[in-house]
Amino acid sequence: MISMNLKRLRQQHHYTQEELAEKLGVSRQVIAKWERGESTPDLQFCIQLAELYDVTLDNLVNYDEQQAGVSVPPKGKHFFGATTVSDRGQIVIPKKARELFRIEAGDTLILVGDEDRGLAIVPQQYMRGFFPPGVLLEPEEDEQ
Secondary structure, eight states, X not given: OHHHHHXXXXXXXXXXXXXXXXHHTSOHHHHHHHHHTSSOOOHHHHHHHHXXXXXXXXXXXXXXXXXXXXXXXXXXXXXXXXXXXXXXXXXXXXXXXXXXXTOOTTOOEEEEXXXXXXXXXXXXXXXXXXXXXXXXXXXXXXXX
8 A cells, every 4th residue: 555655645746756765865766666565665754755745644654545536635634435315315424524523413513515616514613714704693692
């Protein structure tokens, strides 16, 4: 997996093997061996590569593009898989997503849409960061 990820990320960032080798202080042949799976970069190089490509170290080493169907995501971005909409319009939010965003039964989720970019489901507590001030209506305080 790491060899495929190294090659894909290098290509996505438009580096030649020579350019990447220069950034890391190794030879082009070392980069080629890593990408062919003939050798594996030491931990220090994996850390540098993860930082250079803005991906997690775990994703650099373990991400399986074939299984996920998308390339290695940047830090903070996640691909949780696909879900099917039921006849009643219901979906199941994958467990990993619920855990990461601390979504529990009874929580309020906001559904927003952009005709050009699609839908997003956002936990209510995160909504302030999505819209400029004044766009969202604040809940009215109970008068006492």
